[in-house]
Amino acid sequence: MINKQNKKMTVINGSHFSNLEGFYEEVSQLFMKDENWKVGTLDGFDDILYGVNSNITWKDSQKSKEDLGFDSTKEFYQNKIRIGKPFNIQLIQQKLDDLIDRNGQTLFEILVEIIESHQNIRLILK
Numbered sequence: 001m002i003n004k005q006n007k008k009m010t011v012i013n014g015s016h017f018s019n020l021e022g023f024y025e026e027v028s029q030l031f032m033k034d035e036n037w038k039v040g041t042l043d044g045f046d047d048i049l050y051g052v053n054s055n056i057t058w059k060d061s062q063k064s065k066e067d068l069g070f071d072s073t074k075e076f077y078q079n080k081i082r083i084g085k086p087f088n089i090q091l092i093q094q095k096l097d098d099l100i101d102r103n104g105q106t107l108f109e110i111l112v113e114i115i116e117s118h119q120n121i122r123l124i125l126k
Contacts (some may be wrong), residue, residue, distance in 0.1 A: 007122070009055050010066075014062075018106055056122070077096040
């Protein structure tokens, strides 16, 4: 659907997923349906948004905020530390420490920041 500003309207439905992998599946279906690869990283998500000119409504964003909140973010960082290379363990440990100290971002906040960093995208949290 196209609105008055010639922007496509896209809906991320938070009720369709409850973890980061589910989010990647959701956005892959929305933005990559004609491609033969899927989003699987935060950088990959950022990459697919280049060239997107859209109003994105994130339905059930409060559910996503909880699902992709402190606990899942902590697990996300702990898994990267456990895997080790190629990840920068020192940097990830700092991000985990910041999160535990309540100074770091949750996955939800990171995803919102990625979306909002793209000038041609307007994000509406519902």
